[in-house]
Amino acid sequence: MSDAPHTGSHAASETRPIRLRDALRQARIEAADRTGVVVDLRDAEVARLEILNEALDPLFAQIPAQVDLFDRGISQGDTPRLWVDVVAHVVMGRDKRIYRFVQDTRFGRIVIAESHDAIVIVDAVTDYVARRMIEREHALVATPAAPEPVVVEKPRRGGFWIFALGFIIGALALFGLALFATLRNF
DSSP states (O other), X not given: OOHHHHHHHHHHHHHXXXXXXXXXXXXXXHHHHHHHHHHHHHHHHHHHHHHHHHHHHHHHHTSOTTOOOOOOXXXXXXXXXXXXXXXXXXXXXXXSSSEEEEEEETTEEEEEEEESOHHHHHHHHHHHHHHHHHHHHHHHHHSOOOXXXXXXXXXXXXXXXXXXXXXXXXXXXXXXXHHHHHHHHO
């Protein structure tokens, strides 16, 4: 009887490490699979954003060169984004198939448009770009032109010599007055 519990506990101690080892191996395989899926999803997001970016090329080709409001590009961080300008971007939705065009405001993020169809988002970005360009025009008209610079004339360089001449004339006048007062007392 003493051998049976000993054998049973010995068998249990041998199966636990092997089972844990197998469980760890299985957990590592699952984590690698999930990581691969996440990488594949991120690559799919970036690819969909690149397709949208190419669809926006004709729109951005029409913007005059002197308008520097827009800085379009894809950022590939944890959440890939297609930036339109500093405050607006397109991000993929949770299902990774829906485009979401959002704008950051001082009151939070607002969704401007959301669709599975890239053409709908292109239309929304076109409307957004047009509104931003009109806002820019209004800001430029509302801002008064810079006033003409006031030209301050430099003082003439003869200032020192005028002072020196005044000093000499004043000293001569005092000397003459003192001489006149002395001669009068005689």
